[in-house]
Structures are given as structure tokens and as C-alpha cells.
Amino acid sequence: MKKVILIPDSFKGTLSSEDICSIMSKNVKKHFADCEVVSIPVADGGEGSVDCFLSAVGGEKITKTVKNPYFEDMESFYGTINGGETAVIEMASCAGLPLVEDRKDPKKTTTYGVGQLIMAAAQKGCKKIIVGLGGSSTNDGGCGAAAAVGVKFFNKQGEEFIPVGGTLKDIAKIDLSKRSDLIADIEIVTMCDIDNPMFGTKGAAYIFGPQKGADKDTVVELDNGLRNLCHVIKSDIGIDLEDVPGGGAAGAMGAGMIAFFDSKLQMGIETVLDTVNFDQVIQDADMIFTGEGKIDTQSLRGKVVIGVAKRAKKKNVPVTVIVGGADCGIDDAYEMGVTSIFTINRLPEDFAVSRTKSKENMEATMDNILRLMKSVNKNK
Template sequence: MKDKRLKLLFASDSFKGSLSSAETAVILEKAAKEVYGSCDCSSISVADGGEGTVEAVVSAVNGRIISAPVHDPLMKPITGSYGVIDGKKAVIEMASASGLPLVPVHLRNPLTTTTFGTGELILHAIDSGYTDISIAIGGSATNDGGMGCMRALGVRFLDSFGNELEGFGRDLEKVYDIDTSGIDKRLHDCRVTVMCDVRNPLCGDNGATNTFAEQKGADEQTRRRLESGMQIYREIIKRCTGVDCDAVEGAGAAGGLGAALMVFCNGEMRSGIDTVLDLIDFDRRLEGVDLVVTGEGRADWQSAYGKVMSGVGMRAKKNGIPAVGLCGSLGKGAMDICSFGIDSLMTTVNAPMTLDDALDNAEALYYEAAVRMFRLIQVGMRIGSTQNYK
């Protein structure tokens, strides 16, 4: 049979604190050519719908970044941004306007934060002519039920006296009625996709407040107050729209922003990694590929649930392509990923070392591990392949 060149596709998540997705691709290509000599290597930046999603998508499809004046979670003016591709698609990270890192540690309190800036990003995208809007809703500083975001889009939340509420977390307990008559009518012509990999309902033990509010700065008293307010908000939504947000998986994401986007913007909840892979046309890039290499900084049981490796692995498996993961470290349950299209895992750590040592030497460790990995794959090719690669 005629020899053919080995075709490799690299699609790793970033290794937080050390290597970017693009940097792993450069190192993998160098290692592959050292082992195989002649081979075809291509790469694509990927993310799972969390931090870095806009950057990854824009990089993968030669999109561009748009800046927009917005307000941060404390309603201070800042410059936010989002990505645009294909002339009509916008990709937004709510963290760009409403993320926890935007709030100084000593000011973190979900009673006093809002998603208003995220609504401003959506509005800017609509004003700019984008009708297909994907929104990554991880990393929020907020627990306002998405009221701030919706207020920026024209929804009015009213107290028992008919006064309009500002849309902070503290306003949940005051909601008495919702007026949607002023919502931006252009939303009806938009496709809104919500990148969400958590299944939390709006309220309850596993709801938005009880699961996430503490990490956003809520003490126990604040948490109880927010949960009580969220229950009031839930009932008002149910009365005004007929939707029970506690029956919707993901409604509690981003402090309830998931619920608001679904109820008021007809948003479709989708896996973050699957949305990203569709945006970057990943299936087409798999055509003719012999091996996919993916990975992340640390693999554990969570890697199998909506993370980059599981998404990439399942797409590779669907197309009959073997896939391997090269990771910084392996934790409990890491090998669960093998049920999601990843054939095996390797780690870059080659000896006992501190995390600081691993981070400081990340590039050298990754390269050495990549060479080991490709050599092992080469052995497998010699044993079982029916083709001769040169």
C-alpha cells in the first residue's frame, strides 16, 4: 500500500498559569517532527465556554474583537469586549463585563453586584447587526437573577409601589411585577445560545445562591437573604411567564443569568465545549486526520463533564479517529475520560516536584512528554497498523 504522511490535529485547552493552547501546538509539532520526521500538523485553539472562549474562537476562525463601553458589576464604567465571526455571529463572555475578577476582593458582595454590563454587551452586538449571539456565562460576580442584564435590554422589574428596580442582588426580594413590553424587539429575530455546563436550578440546596454565592463574597446572612429573594423572584417569573425555573437545568448558572436569558431572550442552553466546537467548524477540521492530541492543565473526574478533552474526544470518536490527552497532572478519576473518546492520557510531570517547579519548567516538561507520547504511538503503529507511515 502506498505510504502516506501521518496527519495530526492538535486541540488542547490552555494550561492555566503556564502554556496557552497555541503554545502547546507549537511544542507538539516540534516533538512530532522529531519522532516521525515527515508529518502534517495542524492546530486549533479551543475552550470549554469558560474563560478564554472568545479568544479561542476568534483565533481559530480569524474573527475579530469588538470593544464596547459597559458597566462593571458595581456599575462603574469600563470597556468590555466580545468576538465576532462570519459577519453575523457574536461570541460574548459575560465575565468581560460582569466577572468576579472585576470586583476588588474587599468589595465582593452579591447583594451589590449586577449583570447590567452583560446586557450592554448583548445590546452592542445587536446594534452592530449581529443576530446569532452565543454567551458564555461562567465566572460571574453576580447573584441578581439576570435582572441587570434584562434591564439593559428593556425589561422593567417593579416593586409593589410600581417603582423600577435597578437590578442588583438586593432587589430580588423586592420584585413584585415584571414588565416585558419594552424589551428590545430585535431580540425576537436573534438566535441566543447560552453556553452553560452546570445543571443547577434557580433555587434550593443546589440552586444559584446556595451553590455559588459564597465564592462571590456572600456571608451566611447574605446567602439566606439572597436565597429568600431568589424564591420571590422565581415565583414572580412563574406568575408572569408560566415558566418554573426550578424545573430547568442550568437556570441557576451565573447567579440566575441562565434563567433570565432562557425566559426573556428565548435562549437555548447548550454545552460550552459543543458550542465552541461548532463555532470553529471542528468536524470539518477532522477530515483526513489520523490522530488528535488534546489535553488540559489537570485532568480529573470533572474532565469528562463539559470540558475540552471530553468534547474533542467525543467528536474524534464519532469520526473514528483515535485521540490522546497530554496533561500537566492527573487527579482522581482522570481515566474516566476514556469513556468519552480519549484513548489514553499522559502527564508532563516526570518526577516528584512542586507545583511551582512544574509551572516554571512547563515548556521543557511538555516537550519531553510529547516526545515520549509520540514514540509510544509509533510503537503502536508498528504493531497494529496496516499502513506504512513515513
């Protein structure tokens, strides 16, 4: 082999995408010393996304003082890539669940800091901003971020305020006229890998509220607030977000990005592939290695493995998938561009046991695949 592409998703709770790339690269070089190895750690929008993009394409990490989930000052960051033309922001860096520690309360937390990072990137002169959703502590529908860029919210008494989850129900009017002109001509892409709606039993509050500290009564209150926000957005902005897939992502930040930032929601892997010019990078590749913790029917909906495979199929490049486990009902993956699938677990063990061996199991599996490939090449 002369060139391989490494683009695995993380194995949640065991190996990061960067860890896997490192293991794969070391083994490729052991068996094919002269092979060009291109590593593309995958970012899903959550914590670590900025570092993944910087690792994949290079760039600069910029620190900025912004508000944390409780409107307190904190040091956050964003990344710039493509010569400073593109900014990458992960909302978890200033609105993430770990930041609230033992103060979980989605009725009070805000995305204001995310809006401050967007403004910082705009002031820096970025022409495109990628915002990763995931790992949030919030349920404010992106209103905090919107307020940070100049969007005004008013209650029935005509008083301006910055809505949080518990006060979404009080929004009576939204005014976009004071939104900063700096973001008017910037392309804003939102990485979003879930298709939950804004509200309802499958929406932001019901599905994600409990992990952010919401009890049953609070879930109902938050959901009613999101319903009101959706109603006012429709009447004042003219956008109906009720049934938009992904609107419920990150406390309905998905819906807010559409309404307040004119953003489009896009699968994380598609954003990554576009950003790294994947179609061009793989043209002369002999093999692509990708993978995830478990491949199942959910995987076929277009996450990392299938996103990579579909692009590779168009260029006629084979795709080897390495996973922790493989479920039944995944035969369609082969029609979508996957060449072969290998699992790393060598013994029938509980995950609690096998997860501690993920690194050595990945190394052994990669080593065996490459030994086979090397043997086939010798016999040609």
C-alpha cells in the first residue's frame, strides 16, 4: 500500500478518535514502512471537537473570556482553520454539562457564552463558523446565544430580558433588528447528529432534560417553554420549527441556530468531510480505515462509518471498518460502500471487562488485518 486514510469515530468511554488514529498509524507503518498515512480524527460536535479539527487540518486555538452556564466569567476557546477563514466552536466549551458540576438546573443555565464565541470569531474576520452541538447543560433554545449577538427578547410587559429554560414561557416578542451586522454575511454551519424535534415527548426537554437535572415537573415546564418559543419564532420571525429534525439538539439549540443565526443543521461527519476536502484527499488512496464503538442499524442512518463509506464508494476506494461490536441487520452497509467489518473483541466478555482491553484489542486487530493485506500483496 502506498496511501491509507484513517478516519475513525471514537469508541465512547474507551478510545478517542485520536487514540485510534495513533494505534492504526503505528501498525500501518510497521507493515508498510513507506506508506503515506493521513489521519483525520473525527469530531462529533461535542467536547474535543475543536482539538480534532486542529489535529486534522492544523490551525490556531484562541482563548476568550465569556460567560459560563450561570453567567459567570470563564476562559473558553474556539479554533480557526483554513488560514483563519473558518472558526470551529464547541458549545460544550462554555455551556457544557461538566461546567455546572453539582449545580445542574436547566431552568437557569444559558448559552450566552456560545454567542460570545460566535461574535469573537466574527470580529476576528472569519467567513465561516462551524458550531458543534453536544454535551450541553442548557435548555434555552439558543436564546442566550442569540442575545449575545444582539437579538432582543421581550415579555408581555414590554420588558427586555435574556431567556433561560425557566423563562422561555415569558417570551412575548422577539426582535432581530439589532442582531449584529458582523454575522450577516457569515456562513454558519451547525453540527448536529440527532433528529429529535424541538418539543414534545421526543423533544429536548423530555429526552435530554433529566440528564441535565430536570425532574418530571421541570421537564413539563421546560417543554411548555419551548412550545411558547416555537410559537413566537413562527409569529415574529416567520419560521415554523415544530417538526424540524434536530431542532431539539442541545436543549433546542438546534432550533435556535436556525431561527437566530440563519444556520443549517448538518450531520457532523458531513461537516468534517467537507472541511478536510475528503473527496480530494482519498482520490489516490489504497484503503480507508474507519470505525466506531458499535455498528448497528442506527449507524446506517448516516453517521461516521456510512458517511465515509458513501463518499469512498463514489471514488471506488475500499473501506475497512473496525468496531467494538457488530449487531445483526447491517448488511446494507456493504451496499453503501463498506468493504469489510472487523470486531476487536477477541473473547466473549462483558463490556466492563473488555473496555479495559480496548487499546490492546485494537492493536491486535489492526495488526492482523495488515498482516493479511501484506500477505495478499506478496502473492500478487
